[in-house]
Amino acid sequence: MTYTLWILITGCLVGLTCGITGSILVLRKMAMIADAISHTVLLGIVGAFFVTQSLNGLPMLIGAAVVGLLTAFFVETLHRSGVQSDAAIGVVFTSLFALGVVLIAFIGDQVHLDVQHALMGEIAFVPWNTLQIGGESYGPIAVWMLGGVLVLNTLFIAIFYKEIKISTFDPQYAILIGVPVVFIHYLLMAMVSLSTVASFDSVGAILVVAMLIVPGATAYLLTDKFFSVIWMSGAIGILSALIGYGAAVSFNVSIAGSMASATGLLFLLAFLFSPKHGLVFKRQRMTST
Template sequence: MSYEAWIILIGSMAGITCGITGCFLILRKLSMLADAISHTVLLGIVLAFLISQSMNGIYMLIGAAVVGLLTVVFVQLLHSSGVQEDASIGVVFTFLFAIGVILITLYAGDVHLDVDHALMGEIAFVPWDTVQIGFLPELPKAFLMLSAVLLIVLVIIFLFYKELKITSFDPAMAAAIGIPVLFIHYLLMGMVSLTTVASFDSVGAILVVAMLIAPGASAYLLTDKMSVMLILSGVFGVAAAIIGYYAAMLFNVSISGSMAAVNGILFALVFFFSPTKGYLFKKFALKKVKYGSEQ
């Protein structure tokens, strides 16, 4: 496969994985928590590196998942001790991210891991960072990691679809019929952590937020069915990855930054032109109403 094809494939896989995970975050009003996790996994990755002294993907996944879940626990703790939720998130993620940055500059500055990489990823180098496992041919590490995480995410959604749905829609009712709301919450947060770290190499800590939230937000404005929303968000994720890549080549800029920007542009298009919930449609409908009442 060509270099270009690998980048597009890996970007698209990150787009799908982030997009469908992000739908649940939007519906549960947990977007900011995802923003927090995407920052704090940096600490997880740095700690995993410092402890294991290797850049092995498995250690990083574990480190990131642990710190991601810790972020959720800390936010929960602060919130239940009386701090506003938005402020709890702000305090926790800035602190953990700051520690991560300090550790990188102090101990890991000379290795593959550096701050710029953490911020915007290095999808341009990802196809060359390959590994050979079992009978498989030599494949990019990022591709393997994203495949594994995408599979996990799909399996979780397939198995727990109705639980994820009802705990998002009506947590009180879900608890009353005996669905373990807290377990589902942490399951989802685990998914977010894995998704973030798998996409981390390609797109970095902060741009992954755009990939998590924008496709789902666009899909949210196009449909009234949750299953359709999930599929659409995947489509948007892939579209942003492909268009973003070619835009980056055209203007010779950061590929991951460009993917985030395209995600934003796609959202803006949907926001204005969605056939039922779009801004222009609503303005138009309002005018019709006004016009009608004048007659």
């Protein structure tokens, strides 16, 4: 019983953490940067392994944050030198991701880290990898990492709420009244990197993308308020994790993939039936007027 419970808690924490962070990126039209960072974080994790020779939580978080920020920086630099932004994102993330995969191929036999694991994660192993202090077990490491990142991200959003909101909706005005726009940008990039690496063990680098982008996009179809988009996105993330887990258990398939499919299902529902922006009601309104 506790085994299932830990998996559910892990899944929900991934959904919540990625959901609230990702929703801001969706509103800032930076969804694909989130996609890029969640690929390149792999390189940060491999890099952290090369430095410390172990797969510990803290160096991994630092390595991921560094590479995540570098990704954002490279994309920004290329874009400013005249490369169109979609191509800049494409070339940066594929290069860094490919480098990460090739490096894994070299160290793969020394550690418990293979490409399969990095891509899809293995949430089923999470409950066994527990935090041990003085012989006492304090629950899975993944839950502690996710919880920590969740607290950190929530704190950042709470402290810089006004700055994030203004720079999202009116960057020009934000610069004018002295909001540190560049700092907010890189702060968000760091938050995405941390969320990604904390989720990495359970759902894998690729499927984090689903949790980052899809709940945010779904919430954006349901509400117009900035704050509502954030909390709804978190809630949709949790809901997707629960639905995904249920489906994965009953069909005996990849839990991470199933959770990603669940985000897609909820998006489709909102896309069709959202009271305000859904396709069905929009059409009804059009025919009734």
